[in-house]
Amino acid sequence: MHRLSEREWLAYKQKNKDRARMLISCEDRAGIVAAVSNFLFAQGANIVQSDQYTTDPETGRFFMRIEFDLVNLADRLEGLKDAFWPIAENYGMEWYLVEAKKRKKVAIFVSKEDHCLLELLWRWKSGELHADIAVVISNHEDMRETVESFGIPYHCIPVTKENKAEAEEAQLAAAQGVDLIILARYMQILSPRFLEDYAMRIINIHHSFLPAFVGAKPYEQAYRRGVKLIGATAHYVTEELDAGPIIEQDVQRVSHQEDVEMLKQLGRQVERTVLARAVGWHLEDRVLEYGNKTIVFP
Template identity: 60%
Template structure:
């Protein structure tokens, strides 16, 4: 950990839009001796809407000053503007667990980017309901565990997965082909990211690329979103498409679609790790 990382923090803010918010936040940081290195903001309306802000700043001795900083900001700024907010230290690397079934493209993209330093986190383990990808995962030096899931053991299986994943800040479904229980999702609110093989809600269910082929689609897309109790209805983080035509076979659609899936998922995970996402109801504000 270098000194820059040790002294870097990110502040995310949501509140009713009012005059003076930027001045209040920047003045507070100035008087603390902080140097703002990035500031992004968004308001839903010109007057009276919702306001969102992401601030990244440097502050000497941040590790020892964190608690004082939190308390002072809460009293002097956050309470005055009735803010929902959180402050994170870049040096507190997030811990990530991954769930996968048999298809490996999204998983391997995450593991490769992590190995190359493109995802600033600790991947603690990969859990699957099948043995197929053990060697691929363990080749990256990451623990791999199997928790079988069937119609008769789902309560026990998800309890076991929850136990194994404790201590993680984020779970990623890298084509995990099981529907998580409502109880499980409730324990990980806005801490699970899924990749879906279309622009939601199109082509839900089995064999989406065959469905797309039969419909004669002209675009292949993917959607990364937070998981909620409503299946595939959680806040959308990222989407992308590639144009196709009548010449594409089902296999070509699948290959192209998987390329889109893994890149969309990797971007969504990266933005979460970098504290670029603010969830507002069933929508997200993503600062890039």
């Protein structure tokens, strides 16, 4: 399958060749914006976009996302980081500085349902998903042919009650070095240890309803209650199942005419859109996490 994305990607790289992104969070305090912008000005950077948000003035937490251009960014990045350390230390900042054109490496986990996986592959192939898909990992063989036809390695690692620990070892090995794990309808629970390794770097997608239906067969429950909206939520994975910080949500209108199968089909459409949006924002370094919430910068 030929790569449509090459031209798009070259255009993207050209546009972003000296573009950096910086994410900062710390306790709020007067002077932070001044300190950061003075630093960038002194380095010769030109701020292209900057957004800042404080949870609660004076006692709250401060969040900032900056995009700036700096001539010869690639060569100067390490020096820039070194120079910023004193400021970061002074304000007790958590921070992150990255070239915009650097593609993140991602691993996609999938079980048997292909709709979310295919949406990601499709956007990747069309150049809309700015990432390198290093590997697709599954507990089943079903998606091998599809994935490999995109030229992407496929690891099938079956998971049973007995081999859970070794299976996770194998997964971690296969995903070695990735920046983000996407659970594209991966139906296995990950262990606390796994989650710790990838804290706030695992994105999951699941169906959502108003109200939520607890327990098995949620679409059947939603059908019986006659809901008029079905939705999906993309969130970072934390130890409490399906309760991590929400990145994105959306809904689709339904009526009494849709049977359970149609509800599921429409649910799949929402899931793939919501997951792709959440992943896109993460890859553009737009999402910061705080408490059990996210700040999604525009």
